Amino acid sequence: MIVIPAVDLRDGRCVRLRQGRSDQETVFSDDPLEAVLRWKKLGAERLHVVDLDGAFAGEPRQSALVTKIIAAMAPIPVEVGGGLRDLRAVESVLETGARWAVVGTRATRDPAFLRDVCRRHPGRIVVAVDARGSRVAVEGWTAVVDDTAVEVGARARDAGAAALLYTDVSRDGTELGPNVEDTAALAREVGLPVLASGGVGRVEDLRKLAAIAGVAGTVVGRALYTGAIDLREAQAAVASCG
Numbered sequence: 001m002i003v004i005p006a007v008d009l010r011d012g013r014c015v016r017l018r019q020g021r022s023d024q025e026t027v028f029s030d031d032p033l034e035a036v037l038r039w040k041k042l043g044a045e046r047l048h049v050v051d052l053d054g055a056f057a058g059e060p061r062q063s064a065l066v067t068k069i070i071a072a073m074a075p076i077p078v079e080v081g082g083g084l085r086d087l088r089a090v091e092s093v094l095e096t097g098a099r100w101a102v103v104g105t106r107a108t109r110d111p112a113f114l115r116d117v118c119r120r121h122p123g124r125i126v127v128a129v130d131a132r133g134s135r136v137a138v139e140g141w142t143a144v145v146d147d148t149a150v151e152v153g154a155r156a157r158d159a160g161a162a163a164l165l166y167t168d169v170s171r172d173g174t175e176l177g178p179n180v181e182d183t184a185a186l187a188r189e190v191g192l193p194v195l196a197s198g199g200v201g202r203v204e205d206l207r208k209l210a211a212i213a214g215v216a217g218t219v220v221g222r223a224l225y226t227g228a229i230d231l232r233e234a235q236a237a238v239a240s241c242g
Contacts (some may be wrong), residue, residue, distance in 0.1 A: 001210040005039040006221035054083025104128030105138040118160040127156035153190035167197040175201030187214030210241040
C-alpha cells in the first residue's frame with residue numbers, strides 16, 4: 001500500500017474541508033504549488049488532486065492550476081477529480097498529463113457514461129465511491145442517491161475501472177480514524193483495487209488499512225498538513241506491513 005498526499009483546491013488555495021462541508025474550511029496554503037513540491041521532495045509516490053470548486057459547480061474550475069501541479073510533480077503520477085462529469089472534461093484532464101481521472105457523480109448516476117469512459121480510457125479511470133452511511137453521496141457530497149457503495153463499486157468493476165476511491169464522508173477531515181470495516185468489505189466484495197480515504201489521523205490508521213487485502217493506497221490530507229503524520233515515517237510504516 002502507498003500513502004497518497006491530497007491537494008484540495010478552492011479559490012486557488014490548498015484547503016481541507018471537514019466532512020465535505022464547504023462552510024468548514026481550513027486553508028493550509030495560499031500557494032498549492034508550494035505544498036505539491038513539499039510532498040514531491042519528501043518522496044510521494046502519487047498525488048491526489050481535487051478541484052473542489054469544480055466538484056460543487058459540476059465542471060472543472062481550476063484547470064490552469066491543475067496543469068501546473070501535474071507539471072511540477074513530473075514524473076510522479078497524479079490523479080485528478082472534481083467536476084469531471086462529461087467525456088470532454090475527462091479527456092481534458094488526461095491530456096494535461098494526469099495519469100488517472102477520478103469520476104464520481106456522473107459515474108454513479110449514469111452507468112452508460114461509466115462504461116463509455118472506461119472503454120475509451122482503459123486503466124486510467126478511478127471511480128469515487130463517497131459514502132454517507134451505506135449510501136453514496138454525489139454532487140460535491142451535497143446529495144445522496146439510493147445506491148450503496150458496493151453496488152456502485154460492482155458497476156465500476158464490470159465497466160473496467162482501474163480502481164475505486166472509497167471515502168467515508170462522515171470521517172473526512174476529522175482525523176478520527178478511517179472506516180476500516182466498510183473499506184475491507186468493499187475491497188472484499190467488489191474485487192477491484194481500493195484507495196482508502198477519510199479520517200486517517202495517525203500512522204496506526206495506515207497500518208490497519210495496509211493490512212486489508214485489496215487496499216492499494218490511502219489518501220491522506222489534513223493529518224499530513226497538521227504534522228500529525230510524517231510522510232516518510234508513514235511510508236516506512238506501511239512498507240513494513242508488506
